[in-house]
Amino acid sequence: MPGGRRIAAVTDVHFDVAPGECLALIGESGCGKSVLASALLGLLPANARSAGEAYLGDLDLVSADERTLSREVRGRLIGLVPQSPAAHLTPVRTVRSQTEETVAALTGVRGRAAVRDAARAAAERAAFPADHLDRHPHELSGGLAQRAATALALVGDAPLLLADEPTTGLDRDLVDRTVDELRRHVDNAAADAEAGDGSGRGLLMITHDLAAAERIADRVAVMYAGRIVELADARAFFGSPGPxxxxxxxxxxxxxxxxxxxxxxxxxxxxxxxxxxxxxxxxxxxxxxxxxxxxxxxxxxxxxxxxxxxxxxxxxxxx
Known part of the structure; x- marks a missing residue:
């Protein structure tokens, strides 16, 4: 609210993400995509206000209090790949210690050796090199910090994965590997759900990278000036008949x-x-x-x- 003025950053947004589905949210910078992600996680600035409903199961994320969001939602129900990973990684701790702490907090893995192995496996899923695990965030390139954040987001196998520009700073090969792993995260859960083991996982990916969106998405939502202007099947959107x-x-x-x-x-x-x-x-x-x-x-x-x-x-x- 600069100068006491209220600005509607996101307005009248309606969409859903089904288990086993990837929805890609695209649009130019400043259209409100990341504001929407922050609203879902209760991470808006103190002077911001949100209204409406956003249900994950029976829980309304918009009306949930901070205690519920911090203890039940972030990491457990929603895994976040943040747009600015350096701001989300603890600067005074190594990637290994942060990954092991996340494994211990969000999974049933116990015992030092088992936790260490699970942390190493999480890093491998995100193509984070094992010989960099003992580095601090300031010792990482932007691309490596992005991969570290992706590894942390995948640890909890949350029902919803929210990836905000997950390919920033990555070369094309790593972009493909990262989005393929995100897709695998969703597809494996969908297969488990069909077999009666679990209820599936959804992925909301916010991205400027339309090639990555085409590679991974089932549906596409296009945002302009704070509003969704089109929701479409990804094949029809990127192919024929087009947007x-x-x-x-x-x-x-x-x-x-x-x-x-x-x-x-x-x-x-x-x-x-x-x-x-x-x-x-x-x-x-x-x-x-x-x-x-x-x-x-x-x-x-x-x-x-x-x-x-x-x-x-x-x-x-x-x-």
């Missing part, structure tokens, strides 16, 4: 292996949103109808969706 929202299509067309055409203009400030559709000032398909805010209906919030590559513009669209 239906002009913004979503613009994100894909900006990729180097596609048209490599940037979306014109800049995203609006969340404290100074235009009336109606927030994307209208940047949209070639915008018309007078876009002065009214489009609701999210059947997975789409747009007055003039793209029906295909050559879909005609509305008659009163801006040139």
């Amino acid at each position: 239906r929202h002009p913004y979503s299509r613009g994100l894909l067309q900006a990729l180097p292996d596609r048209a490599f055409t940037p979306i014109p203009g800049m995203p609006p400030e969340l404290g100074d949103l235009p009336g109606g559709c927030a994307f209208a000032p940047r949209c070639a398909r915008a018309s007078a109808a876009c002065a009214a805010l489009p609701p999210l209906t059947d997975g789409l919030a747009c007055h003039h969706p793209v029906a295909g590559a050559d879909a005609p513009l509305p008659e009163d669209a801006r040139a």
